[in-house]
Amino acid sequence: MLEINNLHASVEDKGILKGINLKVNAGEVHAIMGPNGAGKSTLASIIAGNENYEVSEGEILLEGEDISELAPEERAHKGVFLSFQYPVEIPGVSVTNFMKTAINESRKANGKEEMPANEMLKLIREKSELLEIDRKFLSRSLNEGFSGGEKKRNEIFQMAMLEPKLAILDETDSGLDIDALRIVANGVNKLKSQDNAVVVITHYQRLLDYIVPDFVHVLMDGKIVKSGTKELAYELEEKGYDWIKAEMV
Amino acid sequence: MELKEKLISSFMAFEEQIDVHSELHDVRTSAIKNFENKGFPTKKEEAWKYTSLNAILKNDYSVFPKHENAIEFAEVKKYFLHEIDTHKVIFVDGKFSSFLSATTHDGVDVCLMSSALNKPKYKMIIDEYFNKIASKDETLTTLNTAFANEGAYINIPKSKVVEKPIEIIYFSTGVENALMVQPRNLVIVGENAHVQIIERHQSLNENPVLTNSVTEIFAQKRAIVDYYKIQNDLQSANLIDNTYISQKQESNVSVHTFSFGGNITRNNLNFYHFGERIDSTLKGITIIGDKQHVDHYTLVNHATPNCESHQNYKTILGDSSTGVFNGKIFVEKEAQKTDAFQQNNNILLSDKATINAKPQLEIFADDVKCSHGCTIGQLDENAMFYMQQRGIPKKEAKALLMYAFSNEVIESIKIPELKQRITKIIAMKLGVNLGFDL
Numbered sequence: 001m002l003e004i005n006n007l008h009a010s011v012e013d014k015g016i017l018k019g020i021n022l023k024v025n026a027g028e029v030h031a032i033m034g035p036n037g038a039g040k041s042t043l044a045s046i047i048a049g050n051e052n053y054e055v056s057e058g059e060i061l062l063e064g065e066d067i068s069e070l071a072p073e074e075r076a077h078k079g080v081f082l083s084f085q086y087p088v089e090i091p092g093v094s095v096t097n098f099m100k101t102a103i104n105e106s107r108k109a110n111g112k113e114e115m116p117a118n119e120m121l122k123l124i125r126e127k128s129e130l131l132e133i134d135r136k137f138l139s140r141s142l143n144e145g146f147s148g149g150e151k152k153r154n155e156i157f158q159m160a161m162l163e164p165k166l167a168i169l170d171e172t173d174s175g176l177d178i179d180a181l182r183i184v185a186n187g188v189n190k191l192k193s194q195d196n197a198v199v200v201i202t203h204y205q206r207l208l209d210y211i212v213p214d215f216v217h218v219l220m221d222g223k224i225v226k227s228g229t230k231e232l233a234y235e236l237e238e239k240g241y242d243w244i245k246a247e248m249v
Numbered sequence: 250m251e252l253k254e255k256l257i258s259s260f261m262a263f264e265e266q267i268d269v270h271s272e273l274h275d276v277r278t279s280a281i282k283n284f285e286n287k288g289f290p291t292k293k294e295e296a297w298k299y300t301s302l303n304a305i306l307k308n309d310y311s312v313f314p315k316h317e318n319a320i321e322f323a324e325v326k327k328y329f330l331h332e333i334d335t336h337k338v339i340f341v342d343g344k345f346s347s348f349l350s351a352t353t354h355d356g357v358d359v360c361l362m363s364s365a366l367n368k369p370k371y372k373m374i375i376d377e378y379f380n381k382i383a384s385k386d387e388t389l390t391t392l393n394t395a396f397a398n399e400g401a402y403i404n405i406p407k408s409k410v411v412e413k414p415i416e417i418i419y420f421s422t423g424v425e426n427a428l429m430v431q432p433r434n435l436v437i438v439g440e441n442a443h444v445q446i447i448e449r450h451q452s453l454n455e456n457p458v459l460t461n462s463v464t465e466i467f468a469q470k471r472a473i474v475d476y477y478k479i480q481n482d483l484q485s486a487n488l489i490d491n492t493y494i495s496q497k498q499e500s501n502v503s504v505h506t507f508s509f510g511g512n513i514t515r516n517n518l519n520f521y522h523f524g525e526r527i528d529s530t531l532k533g534i535t536i537i538g539d540k541q542h543v544d545h546y547t548l549v550n551h552a553t554p555n556c557e558s559h560q561n562y563k564t565i566l567g568d569s570s571t572g573v574f575n576g577k578i579f580v581e582k583e584a585q586k587t588d589a590f591q592q593n594n595n596i597l598l599s600d601k602a603t604i605n606a607k608p609q610l611e612i613f614a615d616d617v618k619c620s621h622g623c624t625i626g627q628l629d630e631n632a633m634f635y636m637q638q639r640g641i642p643k644k645e646a647k648a649l650l651m652y653a654f655s656n657e658v659i660e661s662i663k664i665p666e667l668k669q670r671i672t673k674i675i676a677m678k679l680g681v682n683l684g685f686d687l
Contacts, residue, residue: 048638052630072637073646081638088635092656093649098639101649106640141656158639 001026001197002047002166007058009046016042018222020058024166027194031208031233032201034219035241040201041085043219044170047199048082049075062166076102077109079165079196083155083172090142095154096124098142099161106162127160131187148175156187163191168199173207185210205237218244252306252429253288257281259312260395267398273366276380281395287388299573299605300515300544305487308457310429312396314342318422320453322349328418328451330666335413338401341420343430345399349418359415362400362433374404378437382465382495382521390491390517393463397433400462403446407439407469414445414477414664419462421486423454434464438472438500445664449479452486464492468500470524475503475663481510481674484539491517498524505662506533507671508543509678515544520558522584527556534655534671536678538567538598547576551584551614560591563655566602577609578619585614591621596628596654648679 007020016039024030034040046053047060049072060068067075090098104114115123128138131153143151152172159167169188173181188211192198200211208216208230216233218226218241226232226244236244250258260281264274289306290297318341326332336359339349345361352360365371366379380397384390401417421428438444452458468474480488488511494502506516520529535543549558564572574593595604608621628650636646652659652675659675662668 045634048634050634052634071643072634073640073642076638076640084635084638086631088629088632090632090636090649090653092653092659098649101645102639102641105642105645109640141653162639 001028001063002199003061004047005059005061007043007046007060008056009042009053010056011042011053016053016222017046020219020222020224022217022224024197024199026197028214029192029198029200029211031213031216032199032219033203033216033233033236038219039222040219041170044082044168044199044201047168048072048080073105074109076162077106081159081162081164081167083152083159083167083169085171085174087143087151087155089144089146091144093142095138095140095142095157099124099158102158103161123161127157130160130190131157132183133157149177149180152176153180153184156184160187160191165196166199167191167196168201170201171203172200173202173204181207182210205233208233220244220248252310255310256312256392257285263313263396263398267367272376273379277395277397280385280391283386283391284388284395290388296546296575299571300513300542302513305457305459305513308427308459310427310457310459311425312429314344314425314428316424317344318342318424319346319348320420320422324453325349325420325451328420328449330416330447330664330670331413335416336411337416337418338403339416339418339420340399340432342422342425342428343399343419343432346420357406357409357411358402358404360402362402362435363398365402365435366398371402374437378465378467379435380465382467382493383463383491384493384519387491387517389461389489390463393431393433393461393491396431397463400433400435402434403436403444405438405442405444408441409439410443411445414447414667417446417448419450419460421452421458423452423456425456427457427459429459429461432460432462434462436464436466436474438466438468438474440469441471442469443473445475445477447477447479447664447667450482450486450488452483455483455485458486460486460488460490462488462490464490466492466494466502468494468496468502470497470499472497472500474501476505477662477664477667478504478506478516479671480506480508480514480543483510484512484541486511487513489515489517492519494520494529496520496522496524496527496529499526500524501528503530503532503661505658506545507674508533508535509537509674511541511543513542513544515546517546519548519550521550522553522556525553525555527553529556529558530661531558531560531562532658532661533562534658534675535562535564535566535572536651536655536675537565537570537572539570540568541570543571544573545575546573549578549589551578551580551587551589553583554585554587556584557588558590560593561658562593563658564593564595564604565598565651565654566595566604567598569599569601571603571605573605574623575605575607575609576621577611578621580610580612580614580617580619582613585616587614587617587619589617589619593621593623594654595623595625596651597625598628644680648676651675651679
């Protein structure tokens with residue numbers, strides 16, 4: 001599904017990613033953990049096509065195709081989804097209208113007709129039930145005045161609507177209480193299939209109790225320094241990151 | 250002959266057509282003298298520092314249209330908000346069009362300035378209100394006063410609630426090569442009365458037009474007036490709008506100005522308070538490109554205690570366009586407990602676009618709440634990335650963001666059909682189809 005080879009990236013001449021290699025197969029869940037400032041969010045942003053970062057070396061392949069030169073919307077049309085750590089507020093545009101626009105732009109790009117209104121309504125109803133979202137919520141302006149938890153739940157609702165091939169969840173657990181965390185994780189698990197893949201970026205093991213990873217990677221100073229299975233996450237929770245640093249030396 | 254000379258020499262001819270013995274004669278004569286002394290404003294004057302009229306004054310304008318020009322309703326239907334059932338005062342090349350208008354004297358007066366100025370039965374009202382709040386000093390206002398003869402006259406008596414908005418539209422046909430028109434509107438809204446008015450200036454072809462308009466609005470005790478100005482004219486049209494509002498105790502007046510079109514547009518909007526617990530609202534959305542120029546020059550004169558004013562102007566400037574916001578809040582010594590708020594947000598879409606923003610607060614009372622905020626920026630890159638990430642292409646994402654930026658003002662439009670119309674114009678202006686009505 002996703003293959004990243006020797007990815008180097010910088011912002012304003014400051015190197016942030018220094019040779020990332022990562023391979024995620026369809027049907028897998030990968031977790032990326034690491035201390036603050038390690039480059040986790042940068043990596044997520046770069047896969048999604050954020051133009052603020054300069055990719056100096058390496059390639060990002062989605063189903064074998066290099067997407068590193070594509071605009072963010074083109075990557076989205078190919079099935080890349082990023083759940084933002086800080087979703088943006090858009091006053092005056094309702095959640096429903098925003099989703100209609102997003103879905104139909106994607107369909108247009110993929111040579112499909114616009115989704116008929118009744119089908120769209122059905123989809124919205126189905127996915128909002130999955131995320132236990134109140135209908136009233138959908139007519140509110142996108143993210144405006146939403147609580148932290150509502151914003152994150154809304155991100156996963158959008159993911160459910162768009163049905164991406166590759167979903168990257170950037171600190172989706174931050175700002176969530178335990179009930180919201182359960183709902184969000186449940187949503188992600190229901191969307192998981194053999195045809196898609198999920199990359200979870202998180203500080204804490206907590207989320208991984210609900211979204212169980214097949215692999216865990218530790219990102220430090222712009223590199224993946226250690227990979228393992230879900231047990232690695234427990235070890236990190238218990239011991240922190242210092243022992244990995246020590247191991248590296 | 251320069252326009253100034255042409256105007257001054259036409260004044261005699263103009264006065265001959267109408268009754269020189271009327272009391273208005275003195276008003277007009279002193280007005281033309283003021284204009285003769287001052288002439289057109291130049292950039293040397295502080296109030297006109299950022300807006301030059303030089304280029305547009307060079308056209309050889311007809312000051313009085315030579316013919317009565319008729320237009321078919323079908324041609325201009327799209328400029329009306331309501332086709333039927335509403336009162337309309339419509340002008341073609343400065344002359345009243347009885348064919349397109351729907352005036353009334355039934356319970357309310359929605360009719361012509363020329364009749365109000367000339368018919369004896371209106372004399373008392375004219376004596377009491379005409380040219381009473383408009384400046385006798387500001388040169389363009391006095392130029393209008395000198396030639397004041399035609400426009401809309403609206404008088405809503407005590408406690409009358411006018412159900413549907415009244416539309417005032419000035420069309421110019423372009424039959425004259427270049428045309429200067431000087432509409433003069435007078436709006437009087439009685440105690441506890443409520444009215445909504447939509448004003449629009451529209452040219453129908455590319456011949457240059459210069460409109461120098463003056464509107465006086467009097468809101469009596471507890472009157473509610475919602476006034477909307479739609480400025481979406483062709484790029485050959487220039488508009489100088491001078492609006493003066495006099496508010497009495499507990500009245501509530503709002504003016505929304507939507508500036509999307511035209512070449513040079515200058516909005517002089519002045520609020521004066523005469524009583525306590527008055528509420529004034531001044532809002533605007535400006536979205537322009539090319540070499541368009543829109544200048545908002547506002548004044549709220551807080552002269553009495555316990556009054557509020559709310560200003561919110563949003564500007565989006567593309568290409569080589571220029572925006573000006575000069576917002577003055579004046580709080581007199583007596584105006585304690587004033588609550589005055591002013592906000593002006595600007596987005597520059599291009600390196601060549603210019604905004605001149607100048608908030609001015611002059612406060613002489615010591616127990617007031619006055620605040621102002623002014624921002625100038627580009628579109629939020631994070632927000633752009635967010636929307637693109639969801640598959641929305643750059644152009645559409647930009648449009649959504651600009652819509653979101655103006656939303657605060659759009660939301661305060663009280664006429665649903667107008668709100669819809671404005672969002673449609675914005676979507677058209679931004680050149681997008683978002684698959685839903687904004």
